[in-house]
Amino acid sequence: MEISQLKYMLTLAKHLNFSRAADEVCVTxxxxxQQIKKLEDELGVVLFGRTTRSVHLTPAGVEFIENAQKVLSQISEINVVMQKYIVGESGNxxxxxxxxxxxxxxxxxxxxxxxTYPKISLQFYEAECFDLYPLLCNGKIDVAFLTAFDKCKPGKIPLESYPLxxxxxxxxxxxxHPFASREIIDLHEASQENFFSFSKSSGLYWDTIDACHLAGFEPRFSYETQYTDTILGLVSEGxxxxxLSSRTVTKNLQKNIAVIRFRPTKIRTLSVVFQKKQKPLPIILNFKNFFINWIKTNELRNTPFNSKSNV
Structure with a gap:
């Protein structure tokens, strides 16, 4: 049994005339x-009664048409669902x-x-920047949000990034602390201070290293953690x-903590990063285009740190 035969059956049942039905489905x-007879032979039942003047459905034909309508309706629904995958509106x-x-x-x-895409399922994997690189390059994740895309990126797998x-x-x-009364300092003044550090797989660790090197000294790290709350707690105890990122500090201000800007300024950028492919999956292309279009029409970038904050 073929889908085309089901369509022929429905068309003939509608017209009860072979010539008019044949015109609609573009066959002789x-x-x-012949196709109707082939289907009847396959099923072993007569679906249409035929005389020299008329065509009519048999009881078996009536029941067949009811079920054929359901089957074609389901096939149509399947095509609609599959089309969403083809155009990248469904999937993971x-x-x-x-x-x-x-x-x-x-x-x-x-x-x-x-x-915008309610049929797309999103799965999140939270990790430090340099722990996400292998997952992205191995295809374990489709996209990554990274704050240190320009550092230690793998050379063999081509990546493309879009700064957000x-x-x-x-x-x-x-x-x-003596720095607390000042709005901005020369970072070299902190060369003898003890710094708390994030893990070495964190973008913040390497940003701290870079900032201190630019100021002419090697930072003295006294404690390492993966958690912002831990560092904030230790700093608040003196x-x-x-x-830290100024945005992170603004979101997590605590008692007894002062925020101080420094020179030379160190800017860190959050980027959305993909594997570079000639033919990305439609669902990934939709995700990428969503953020590219947002970048073109918004100005979340270059948001300055407005003021020193003491709590």
């Missing part, structure tokens, strides 16, 4: 009659994100994408200094 009347996207994603305001963009948000690195210190 004899060809239409695996997203790798660094822990600071919320502070950069990108979660609202992802939510907006989800509203620029942010300024700042120093946080206890409010009793146990050392730390460098």
């Amino acid at each position: 009347p004899s060809s239409l009659s 996207i695996s997203i790798g994100n660094c822990p600071a994603l919320g502070a950069y305001g990108v979660t609202s963009l992802i939510a907006s994408f989800q509203k 948000v620029d942010d300024e690195l700042v120093i946080i210190a206890n409010t009793s 146990m050392g200094l730390a460098m």
Whole structure:
């Protein structure tokens, strides 16, 4: 039994005339009659009664038509569903994100994408920047949000990145620290201070290293952690200094913490990163185009750190 035969049956049942039905399905009347006879022989029942003057459905034909309509309707629904995959409106996207994603305001963009494509399922994998690279290059994730795309990126797998948000690195210190009364310092003044560090797979670790090297010294790290809350707690107790994204600090201000800008300024950028492919999957292309179009029409980038904050 073929789908075309089901369509021939429905058309003949509508017209009860071989010539008119054949015209609608663009075949000859004899060809239409042969296909109907072939189907009847296959099923072992007569579906249409024929006389020299008329064509009519048999009881078996009536029941066949009812079921054929359901089958073709289901096939049509399947085609509609599959078309959504073809155009990238259904499916799954695996997203790798660094822990600071919320502070950069990108979660609202992802939510907006989800509203635009409600049939797409999003899966999130949170890890530090350099832990996400292998997942992206191995195809374990489809896209990554990285704050250190320009550092230590793999050379064998071509990647493409689109910068979303620029942010300024700042120093946080206890409010009793001598730096706390100043709005901005020369970073070299902190060369003898103890810094708390994020893990070496974190973009913040390498940004801190770069900023201190640019100021002419090697930072003295006294404690390493993966958690912002831990560093904020230690700094609030006066146990050392730390460098954080100004956006992260603004989102997580705590008592007894002062925020100090420094020279030379260190800017870090959050980018959305994909594997570079000649023919990306439609669903990934839709995700990419959503963010590219957003970048073209919005100015979340280059948001300055407005003021020093003491809590």
